[in-house]
Amino acid sequence: MSSSKPPSPRTEPAAVPAAVVNRLSLYLRELQHLVQHGIQTISSSQLGERLGFSDAQVRKDLAHFGNFGHPGVGYRCDELISEIRRILGTDRRWSVALVGVGNLGRALLGYRGFAPQGFALAAAFDSDPAKIGGRIEGVEILPMDRLSEVVAERHIDLGLIAVPAADAQTAADRLVAAGVRGIVNFAPLALVLPDGVSQVGVDLARELEQVAFAVASRLRSGQTNGQ
Amino acid sequence: MSSSKPPSPRTEPAAVPAAVVNRLSLYLRELQHLVQHGIQTISSSQLGERLGFSDAQVRKDLAHFGNFGHPGVGYRCDELISEIRRILGTDRRWSVALVGVGNLGRALLGYRGFAPQGFALAAAFDSDPAKIGGRIEGVEILPMDRLSEVVAERHIDLGLIAVPAADAQTAADRLVAAGVRGIVNFAPLALVLPDGVSQVGVDLARELEQVAFAVASRLRSGQTNGQ
DNA sequence: GTCTGTGAAAGTGTTCACAGCG
DNA sequence: CGCTGTGAACACTTTCACAGAC
Numbered sequence: 001m002s003s004s005k006p007p008s009p010r011t012e013p014a015a016v017p018a019a020v021v022n023r024l025s026l027y028l029r030e031l032q033h034l035v036q037h038g039i040q041t042i043s044s045s046q047l048g049e050r051l052g053f054s055d056a057q058v059r060k061d062l063a064h065f066g067n068f069g070h071p072g073v074g075y076r077c078d079e080l081i082s083e084i085r086r087i088l089g090t091d092r093r094w095s096v097a098l099v100g101v102g103n104l105g106r107a108l109l110g111y112r113g114f115a116p117q118g119f120a121l122a123a124a125f126d127s128d129p130a131k132i133g134g135r136i137e138g139v140e141i142l143p144m145d146r147l148s149e150v151v152a153e154r155h156i157d158l159g160l161i162a163v164p165a166a167d168a169q170t171a172a173d174r175l176v177a178a179g180v181r182g183i184v185n186f187a188p189l190a191l192v193l194p195d196g197v198s199q200v201g202v203d204l205a206r207e208l209e210q211v212a213f214a215v216a217s218r219l220r221s222g223q224t225n226g227q
Numbered sequence: 228m229s230s231s232k233p234p235s236p237r238t239e240p241a242a243v244p245a246a247v248v249n250r251l252s253l254y255l256r257e258l259q260h261l262v263q264h265g266i267q268t269i270s271s272s273q274l275g276e277r278l279g280f281s282d283a284q285v286r287k288d289l290a291h292f293g294n295f296g297h298p299g300v301g302y303r304c305d306e307l308i309s310e311i312r313r314i315l316g317t318d319r320r321w322s323v324a325l326v327g328v329g330n331l332g333r334a335l336l337g338y339r340g341f342a343p344q345g346f347a348l349a350a351a352f353d354s355d356p357a358k359i360g361g362r363i364e365g366v367e368i369l370p371m372d373r374l375s376e377v378v379a380e381r382h383i384d385l386g387l388i389a390v391p392a393a394d395a396q397t398a399a400d401r402l403v404a405a406g407v408r409g410i411v412n413f414a415p416l417a418l419v420l421p422d423g424v425s426q427v428g429v430d431l432a433r434e435l436e437q438v439a440f441a442v443a444s445r446l447r448s449g450q451t452n453g454q
Numbered sequence: 455g456t457c458t459g460t461g462a463a464a465g466t467g468t469t470c471a472c473a474g475c476g
Numbered sequence: 477c478g479c480t481g482t483g484a485a486c487a488c489t490t491t492c493a494c495a496g497a498c
Binding site: 270271272282283286287289290294295296297298299300301302 | 477478479480481482
């Protein structure tokens, strides 16, 4: 995330920790999965156990936003799904623009997991003239200089950046200038964005580094230490 | 991450928080970027500022692992890069297996960001007979029933799972049985893995949900104010 | 009895602020 | 001086434990 953080003068009424929002997404996936299997209610301890959290954690997370549970029963899955979607803002449709139609961009255009969560890839842009005019998964590849116009026209609020690292900041600047208010950035660098525009960075090599560290740590402690 | 967590009997010598390891990756990227631009040393405050962290945060994170700084000077970039790579375990080459050669799998095979960080995609598997035998980015697509054999043969330690959600757990089980000790899972569900095998989950829709929440929150507080 | 929601306690992580080194 | 490394203070998160609802 980004936005202003350092100058935090007074305690705002309800600043929800990013970690809570992250877990909300996990709860949502699990609930959607449960519903598909015909399960109608679930307790905080059952939900937590499936995801590796404590029951109290689940209840506290949800308590940030209201009282959704039913004492003696648990949570009704469909009800809680609606509530979490409302909290996350995915009870409506979000139009998303993709910038960069390389390997990763194409995969994002074809990804089936966006639509069920309320995200529609409504436009794709690339700077390569050879790609422009082509269609991938029904989405036409447009030139960068039409970005501003199309983002406004199609009421696009979020952007996906899948360009090489060197071009990512420029892509972000264009999206922001066009009115986009949130960006998921797949380039391995931190974007500099104005206040009021959120970013989430996804660095594929970083994800591998995290597991590599865990594995390397285990190897080290396994060799040098008892447990 | 996964591994055992609930039954944590005694305080281990140095349990490094996952958040620290995450930031280590960010520091590493930034340092690599700085070196490319000819910068040789950097202070904790400069490094932190570029990534949105405090100077103390940077120093504390690094202090978990040793004394890498030079008072009055800062950190020497190339030195710190080596140290962080050693800590993360990426001072050596990791062989990685990909399971699932769909849109996303192909993008991962073609991703240029893995090699510079020490990760080599050494094998790719798919269950679709039509794909088997094909080559993508120089990597041959192999059938699932050769997974165990090839993982052993090529000394593969990490796996990337890019199959549909319904097949992800099976893919994980096969990788684990073959000896893989860490998995990055792109399917939107939590894998059940034995102790000693780490996982990092990357759910693309979840990343969008995180920015959607931030944007929606800003809209709400901007429109209604009070809350 | 089961399960939620929630204050209070425990535990973690972050920032402060300064001694000490180059 | 500038900057690191670090104990101490602070803030935040998680867990505990129990009153109240079904």
